[in-house]
Amino acid sequence: MKRIEAIIRDEKLTAVKEALKDVGVGGMTISEVRGHGTQKGVTEVYRGRSYSVDLLPKIKVELVVDDKDQDTATKAITEAARTGSIGDGKIFISPVDEIIRIRTGEKGSSAV
Template sequence: MIFMKEIVAIIRPEKLEEVKNALEAAGCHGMTVTEVRGRGRQLGITESYRGRDYRIDLLPKTKIEIVVNDEDVDTVVETIVKSAQTGDIGDGKIFISGVDEVVRIRTGESGKKAV
């Protein structure tokens, strides 16, 4: 029985502090943050340097990974959307997947108690 979800959000790097603070205010304190590079519909950008154009295909993004109990998914997703959204292409995506089990290494607790 799956009762936990992993939420993976890919956001603009400059929105990390705002998202992190909003999540903490919503009661979500645990997260893993990774600097990543990627692209979606934005397909990268074209820059000019010393009169030459060059294309940056993979843009810097920030990946936030959070595991929550099912009842917290909507709150966490809404919090991320509200705090990360600029309305421009490249704001990012949120992916939600089921988590079969969680084990806290320090105590050996598992399941909901470990989240």
């Protein structure tokens, strides 16, 4: 089982959600986050005074999938979230030791 953590543009959330639904990956957790990578931030001017806003708002999508679904899911996210400009985000993938469904106590793949 793999945990997929994708940092995407906030305006791409709907597209990513739809794309994941289309390939049959259900269930995700999202959060509003702030950060920056290569995209260094923007400058805003208020009454002639410039402020550099370097931590930009992004959306973090987290989901856990079976090993076999990893490529399908990441492909769906990549395609849906890409604009081609700096600031499109990143995907991090890591192994998951165990999953437990709290309601039933099921473990492993059947709990995904």
